Amino acid sequence: MATYHHIQVPAQGHPITMGSNHTLNVPDYPIIPFIEGDGTGRDIWKACVRVLDASVEKAYGNKRKIAWMEVFAGEKATKIYGEHSWLPQETVEAFRTFLVGIKGPLTTPIGGGIRSLNVALRQDLDLYVCLRPVKYYAGTPSPVKRPEAVDMVIFRENTEDIYAGIEWAAGTPDAHRILEFLHAENPNLFGKIRFGTEHAVAEWNHNAKLAAAGESWLQVGVGIKPVSKLGSERLIRSAIQYALVNKRKSVTIVHKGNIMKFTEGAFRDWSYALAEREFPDQCYTWSQWERTKKLAGEEIANAEQKAALAQGKILIKDAIADIALQQVLTRPEEFDVIATLNLNGDYLSDALAAQVGGIGIAPGGNLNYVSGHAIFEATHGTAPKYADLDKVNPGSMILSGEMMLRHLGWDKAADFVNKGLAGAITSRRVTYDFARQMDNATEIHCSEFGSNIIDHM
Numbered sequence: 001m002a003t004y005h006h007i008q009v010p011a012q013g014h015p016i017t018m019g020s021n022h023t024l025n026v027p028d029y030p031i032i033p034f035i036e037g038d039g040t041g042r043d044i045w046k047a048c049v050r051v052l053d054a055s056v057e058k059a060y061g062n063k064r065k066i067a068w069m070e071v072f073a074g075e076k077a078t079k080i081y082g083e084h085s086w087l088p089q090e091t092v093e094a095f096r097t098f099l100v101g102i103k104g105p106l107t108t109p110i111g112g113g114i115r116s117l118n119v120a121l122r123q124d125l126d127l128y129v130c131l132r133p134v135k136y137y138a139g140t141p142s143p144v145k146r147p148e149a150v151d152m153v154i155f156r157e158n159t160e161d162i163y164a165g166i167e168w169a170a171g172t173p174d175a176h177r178i179l180e181f182l183h184a185e186n187p188n189l190f191g192k193i194r195f196g197t198e199h200a201v202a203e204w205n206h207n208a209k210l211a212a213a214g215e216s217w218l219q220v221g222v223g224i225k226p227v228s229k230l231g232s233e234r235l236i237r238s239a240i241q242y243a244l245v246n247k248r249k250s251v252t253i254v255h256k257g258n259i260m261k262f263t264e265g266a267f268r269d270w271s272y273a274l275a276e277r278e279f280p281d282q283c284y285t286w287s288q289w290e291r292t293k294k295l296a297g298e299e300i301a302n303a304e305q306k307a308a309l310a311q312g313k314i315l316i317k318d319a320i321a322d323i324a325l326q327q328v329l330t331r332p333e334e335f336d337v338i339a340t341l342n343l344n345g346d347y348l349s350d351a352l353a354a355q356v357g358g359i360g361i362a363p364g365g366n367l368n369y370v371s372g373h374a375i376f377e378a379t380h381g382t383a384p385k386y387a388d389l390d391k392v393n394p395g396s397m398i399l400s401g402e403m404m405l406r407h408l409g410w411d412k413a414a415d416f417v418n419k420g421l422a423g424a425i426t427s428r429r430v431t432y433d434f435a436r437q438m439d440n441a442t443e444i445h446c447s448e449f450g451s452n453i454i455d456h457m
């Protein structure tokens with residue numbers, strides 16, 4: 001095993017490994033790397049680790065126990081490894097070696113040239129799925145009338161789309177060169193970019209306002225949105241497999257293919273094609289329905305779909321992103337697993353988390369189902385104004401730990417975490433964020449909330 005400078009590998013644990021059939025081999029004492037996180041991360045990690053250990057002990061006694069291994073990133077890493085070491089290489093290597101880990105929120109370093117640490121970890125380990133389950137815990141303050149109707153799992157593509165970060169700032173020679181290149185390649189198509197090239201301005205210079213704008217016609221920022229077939233397929237495959245294993249009813253492909261045909265539209269088409277090719281006996285798709293409708297009429301297509309669903313097949317359907325954002329509010333029962341690209345997924349995850357009142361308790365995981373690498377994480381930031389006050393809600397980190405336990409196949413322990421959290425919320429002894437929105441609630445500290453969860457397991 002690799003040797004590390006500052007990471008202590010626990011003597012009594014064993015690494016998790018990947019089996020040949022894409023399932024994890026999890027020893028009874030798995031070594032799990034963790035990053036406690038900056039700011040409030042320190043408080044929420046302390047509460048989280050107590051809750052996770054208690055759930056494992058309650059579920060399995062002494063037979064199983066997590067061998068925690070601290071690894072470093074963020075401000076703590078700069079103190080140990082040196083001023084500029086926000087994400088030491090041995091931290092990435094530890095996650096690579098031990099496969100499954102968990103992290104608290106990290107400060108995003110300010111200053112040119114330093115990548116967001118979260119994005120860096122996702123990219124270095126190719127964690128292509130951002131998994132965000134969204135469900136309601138009774139008693140949680142929510143802005144909607146029926147939050148209990150929300151029970152969705154979002155599979156957000158994590159490596160492509162405009163998040164690839166390929167863009168050029170307005171007014172720079174690079175942006176200008178890209179625009180000129182596009183115009184030269186296909187004047188008809190790229191003439192649609194109104195400003196930014198001499199040609200475009202020549203077309204528009206009858207416009208006095210534009211002429212008066214002088215050099216500002218060069219101010220066009222340009223970004224590129226790559227969406228690949230392989231990237232789309234591995235995402236939708238993971239979403240369907242998840243739906244099958246977890247006995248979900250449908251997978252909705254959320255996209256903006258009506259506008260972005262060759263990126264978002266292609267994502268939808270590749271998704272349908274993969275579902276029909278790889279899961280013909282387990283899925284029924286809306287594209288099959290469309291074909292049958294065309295050949296035999298709507299009634300027969302409806303009957304075909306009904307029969308397929310009666311056999312327990314999963315329905316693969318799609319929704320345009322803007323409509324989806326309305327319907328998850330107005331008809332939440334119709335959504336189950338959601339598969340979507342990076343930007344849509346970002347919006348949807350937070351909008352849905354808000355519906356169940358869960359911004360402070362929304363969990364997340366970043367996974368590569370092929371290599372087995374996974375990092376579970378609190379979805380909020382470091383909330384520095386509350387750092388070390390033992391104040392904030394540790395729920396997001398704890399539920400990310402619950403996801404991790406399920407990922408390990410330790411469902412019994414995960415169920416205890418869920419039960420404990422549900423009980424703690426209904427007891428109305430909660431952290432400030434919930435207390436300020438609940439009637440008759442008692443505000444307690446972050447650590448006390450952790451103990452309250454353990455008491456209710």
Ligand code: NAP
Nearest residue numbers: 104105106107108118360378379380381382383392393433
């Ligand atoms: P933030 O840390 O998420 O805090 C924003 C607000 O969310 C807080 O002021 C608080 O609202 C609420 N909040 C956050 N965590 C909470 C918790 N555990 N319990 C209850 N309420 C909670 O966002 P930010 O202030 O924009 O970002 C601060 C730093 O975190 C930045 O350096 C940012 O880059 C980083 N960040 C890291 C991650 C990550 O590591 N995954 C994600 C996002 C941001 P009230 O004050 O209204 O109570």
